[in-house]
Every structure is written in C-alpha cells, then in structure tokens.
C-alpha cells in the first residue's frame with residue numbers, strides 16, 4: 001500500500017451534508033483561498049497562515065505549485081456522491097466493546113466506505129467504521145471535505161475562528177484529521 005499524499009482534512013462528519021458553496025464562501029471570506037489552480041484546487045490565499053497554525057519551529061512549507069501536487073494547496077472536491085472515510089496509514093481502530101486494536105482493518109472491506117463493517121477478532125463485535133474508536137485524529141468521514149494538501153501528521157492545525165466560521169455556515173461542528181489521499 002502506498003502511503004499516498006498527506007493532507008489536513010476538515011470534516012463535518014458522515015451524517016451531515018454541508019452546502020459546498022457555503023463552505024467555499026467561508027474559506028474565501030477568511031482569505032484561505034487564493035487563485036484557482038486546477039479543477040477543484042486553489043493556491044493558498046493571503047489569510048491562510050492566520051487560520052492554519054503550523055506547529056514546531058520554523059517549518060519549511062512549500063506553497064509553489066508542482067504538477068505532482070506535492071505542495072501546500074487547498075482541494076475542494078465539493079459534495080461527494082456518498083460520504084467517504086479518510087484515514088492515515090497509521091490509523092488503528094479500537095473495538096468499542098472490548099478495546100482490542102485492529103491492525104489489519106483495511107483488509108475487512110473498502111477502507112474508504114464508511115459503511116464497511118469491521119469485526120473484532122477478539123470478541124466478535126461488528127460495527128461500521130464510524131462506530132469504532134479512532135485515536136489521534138487519524139481518520140474521519142466526510143461528505144464535503146476541505147483538504148489542505150501536503151500537510152503531514154501533526155504538522156498544522158486549523159484555528160478556532162476557522163472552525164467556528166464553518167460551524168456557523170453549515171450548522172455542524174467541524175473537526176481536523178491528518179489523512180492521506182490516493
């Protein structure tokens with residue numbers, strides 16, 4: 001399995017269906033979105049670093065466009081046909097019944113489909129992906145994802161004002177996760 005492209009995902013969860021236009025308007029208003037670059041992709045805008053906080057000292061963040069997408073930019077796929085489960089290669093669910101950890105959960109079905117049911121090898125409990133415990137913000141479902149690409153695990157987090165603006169515009173709480181993309 002390839003590790004894929006790293007991204008910071010902002011998500012309102014699988015059960016909510018935010019209006020992509022409202023989400024895009026929030027990002028534009030706060031200055032996160034810069035010039036359109038490719039379909040559904042934008043360079044970062046002048047307000048980006050006011051709302052995305054890079055942790056650690058003096059991170060070297062690359063904002064210059066590259067054809068292989070390995071630079072920091074914003075990808076807005078819009079409303080997906082169905083909710084999608086995003087995850088990081090190190091994401092491990094814990095059984096909600098017995099707390100056993102599943103290392104090989106990706107072999108139990110489509111890891112991008114939130115309806116995929118996992119069965120616990122320790123106790124036999126079976127439940128869809130979202131019913132398991134995912135620690136460390138390494139997995140989340142989304143119907144209308146905001147993907148800030150080329151952000152590695154733990155490298156950056158969204159600011160409170162950005163999350164509050166998304167919540168206000170869509171009526172649902174938004175949360176960050178560090179994931180990888182195909």
Ligand SMILES: [Zn+2]
Pocket residue numbers: 095096097098099100120121122123124125
């Ligand atoms: Zn179990």
